[in-house]
Amino acid sequence: MFRFKFILSLLLLFSFEEITFAQLKNTAQTSQIENNQTTVNYLSKSEQLRNKKIVSLTIILTVIIFLLFYFLYQNNKLKQKIKRKDTKQKILLNIINSGIDSQEVERKKIASFLHDNINSLLSSAGLHLNTFTAQNDLKSEEIRKAKAILSEAHELLRDMSHDLVPSLLVRFGLIYALEDLCEKNSNSAIEFEFSSAIPISRRYVEKFEMKIYFIVSELFSNITKHSNAKKAKLSLAERENQLILHIYDDGIGFKTQKLKDAEGFGLSRIRARIKKYKGTLSITSKENQGTKIKIQIPLPH
Template sequence: MIKNPIYIILFLYNFCFGFQNKKTETDSISYYKENNDPIKAINFANKQANSSLKKRNFKKYCDLKYEQALLYESFNDVENAIKILFESRKIAEKNHLYDKLVDIHWKVGNLYTTSFEFQKAQSHLHKAKKNAEKLKDTVLLSKTHQGLCRYHGTVDSDSLKYYIDKVALYTKNSKDLKEKSKAYDNYVFYYNKLKKFDLAKEYAQKSIETALLTKDPVVIATAKVNAALIEMEGERNYKKAIEIYESVLKLFPNNENTKIVASCFLNASYAYEKIGDYKKALEYSNKYFELYDSMINGRIEKATREIETKYQLDKAALIFKEKENIIVEKQKRNQNISLLLAFLLLLSGLIFYFYYQNLVLKQKNKLKNIDNDLQFKIISATLDGQDQERNKISQVLHDNVSATLSSVGLHLSAFETSLSNEQREDLKKTRLLLKQAHDKVRDLSHELVSPLLVKFGLQFALSDLCEKNSNTLLKITYHSLIPNSKKFDIEFETKIYYIVSELINNIIKHSQATEAQLNVYEENDYFCFVLKDNGKGFENDSVHKTEGFGLTQIKARVKNMQGTVVIKSKKGEGTAIIIKVKE
């Protein structure tokens, strides 16, 4: 028991006010980015932006918010990037910062173009142009019109030429050689698209001459690759195209830019084939496949998947951190108020002590609730990352690898006519191996993502799932009260499919059932399904003890979809799982 509460009050006062804040080392956005700590980078940018706003340094505030948006964009989080830019737009508009409004609307327009929200993209790009015209700044005008070029090129608009001419006009006297080279590239793209190869070739030469002055290998490579494509498509001068591709490859001796190098290998292989040099064609084709294989089997795809999954986890952690900071700040404020009252009213010290202890207990309970919520969010974010990985790998296997294997088969057919009988036998074996590889890629693609789910929707995919897992030991029937013609959002359907798939796996592994039934229906605005089996079951009071990580994942996913999970079971009488999720 506390004998003298006044001593406690004095101790708390010294604890709260006696410490001097230690200076932390200077930090910055770039420092955290270099140390691969995006959460601290975003928090630092947000903290500095709020400080600048309080000091009425509105330009710095807009710059910091722009940096924060770029960080979100690097995670491919377009939604939060746009939200941050909209926050800074209010301040820029209120204080007539037209140069900042140009940057904000330009970036928002580009983000909407990337997200295929073309109407919104066009609106913001025109707002950026309007503000640049107010300032009469040729650099900003060139930037905004380049954004409009990209938009009109993406939507295949007739206005593309108008904006290309505008970019050329604004960069005519510019000292930025990269922008001038980009302006020439616009014309190359436009005239090549119209198959006016003479004009395309003229601008490609101008782009190369300007790019060489920049001494930037990526700018030079881009200009040269455009010129090589014209030589192949327009001039049919495959030898000249090969010379250009060889010069581009020398710019990246260690394959630093995989996208450009892979394109050069593939196109050079095609050009060598056209001039009859099949040995060289095969050599460059092998180089392309080696580079592409390295991207698929470890480096590029692995890095991309890690970034996507890490982003989902970081996002959940960031939400938790922000909530925790709010609670900590509230706790500090309440503590200071309580201490001040204690010194004014010493006689109320004991009451204050119990009040403070009660307050701390409440805060701990809040933190505990937030921590539990965070665990579910982390599991859900991980599952979303896995779904993205499945879809992305399946798409790469189906659209790229499978198509490439088919293309290789065609190339082998072209070679067959020039081979001897003995060589044809070897070629026949090669084509058999190629077909086996093609079939394995197709099967793996279908295992990762159900083709029925993508083509025909959730209803057919669930029916097929039940039929596919039925056998002589276990019969699974499917009944639906929802019309087969009704479709849901693809992300929603994918999540439901994997939930049902995991539940069926649990029945197969653990229930010892001989019959199971999946019933699907709608109730108000909820999608509902019941999965019953006649297995061994278990007592309801032991559900939490017996549920594994799979069931925990399902509960996390359903909770994130604003749904509920009810498990009814009894030993020897089977199990029923009822799940309802918001459509």
């Protein structure tokens, strides 16, 4: 009986151990499956996150590329606009300079015609009249008036010829002519002062001298008409193979930002002349504080 119980106890013990082992085995398998599922879920989430990042980067790159193409398009459009504007400006400058060159050629022709022909005829007529009255001892009022009219006509034509192309400019050069221009523009209302670091005997190419002379003459005219100045000054110098002119007046001045309004005073023509010789024009002005103008032009070879 005791043996039977002992054997039965052993059988029950083995059966319990087998059941416990089976349960443990099932638990381990379940845990492994759960771990595998967790791993799969993690990998799935990682894949989704990676895909989202790829999509986001693709969108950002697309936007950046679009913006780059847009800015390139706008940049090219702006360049074309600037190019068209420069082309128009060059055409306008060429037109202005062609007109100025034609005017200067005509000035020279008319001045030469007036001086060499009309003045000579008037001088000859006056000489013959003087000779005739001296030989015949005539002293009538009509002859005296005729002589006075001939003399006045001669003076007017000489002044007109001088205004078209100053004889001093042709005979003695730019520096001498500009000094004379300062003296002629000075009066009781305004004084033009002249100073030069260049010898008065210095000569340049005739066409260049005429251009500079008429630029200064036009600026002087603007000062006289518009500045209400009491004093003005012109100074000349040569530096680094450039002719440098400073023109100053103590007049009413104007706002620099309104400089375009002053273009009507002939500055557009002056700019065109200077630009043709690859020079620069700078204007500094303040209201009631006068105006300073600086011109730099490369010297002709």
